[in-house]
Amino acid sequence: MSADPTSTNPELYTVVFENARVRVLRYRDRPGDATSPHGHPDSVMITLSSFTRRLASGGQQVELALEAGQARWLGAQEHAGRNIGDTETHAIFVELKEGAGDVPAGAPLGPDL
Template sequence: MNYAFARLWVLGVLTAASGTAAAQASDYLRTVFENPHVRVVELLMPVGASLPGHVQPPGVRISAGKARFRLVASDGSAQVLDYDPGQIQWVGEPERRTWTAVAGEAHVFFVEVKSAATGTVPAEPALAADHASRIDPEGHRAVIDNAHVRVLDGFGPAGAVSPPHSHPPTVLVSLSKSRFRVTIDGRTRVFDFEPYLVRWNNHFTHQWTLLAGEPRVVMVELKSADGDPAYKRRRR
């Protein structure tokens, strides 16, 4: 093997390896929902894996597992950060960091809020008299409320009953298995929340009874969508 051929062969191997690594890194992030107001990205990666120079837009972070990350900023500064199961956090500025999973279950939902990313502050919507946090504050605890989102932490025991209440346009992220009897518009059905289910709801009103399981549902209300005619009340 002459020198020139050997050099080309080594460069080819390195390029292929680099491309494979980049493809694998991108596979750890999956868009699970998107509309004009929000994008939900699910991070799931094994210990030792990295996301080099990852840019994360502003939004809500919801941890599905216990994980420890090493985060390295573009200036080389580093920190070790733990995410706990069910942890809910608002990050209001975009971040560019290299994420490396060093222990635990690296499983995080990034609810990227587009109004925050563009710096557009929506008009503050009025809180409805029958809003879930007013009618059933024990089952719908408000944990974050800022110019862009209101976040409710849904939690309760089997047998819990929630009287009729409303929700504005919302992204739901379920962290556990639970079964509800739900009534909307006089129609009743049984509905299961599965672990790691992500869904979008327009404005709607319902009531429910928790039949089984221990639900943990994080509800991210998008204030920019509240006044959007495309997401006005639709009962489901």
């Protein structure tokens, strides 16, 4: 996996929660902002704003427009991105860590506070 996005672009990615099974990142940028090449493990991305981005990796490019309030699967990948729209990007990434197993007997209900 390539560089961690919180190291390559700490002004855009922040860790908001982490435990042994997941890491949750907040991503925010403005029109024209770009990220350095970085990697993501398997993740769920939740869009908090509508935005348009260009992603590039290995000589390939893709442009995507996402609406606010979507939850999308993001398979493990390496890329660099640029906000090519007129709105800020605001998203949450729930990165999955290896070793997630079955629910242990007696595990508490509800969120881990």
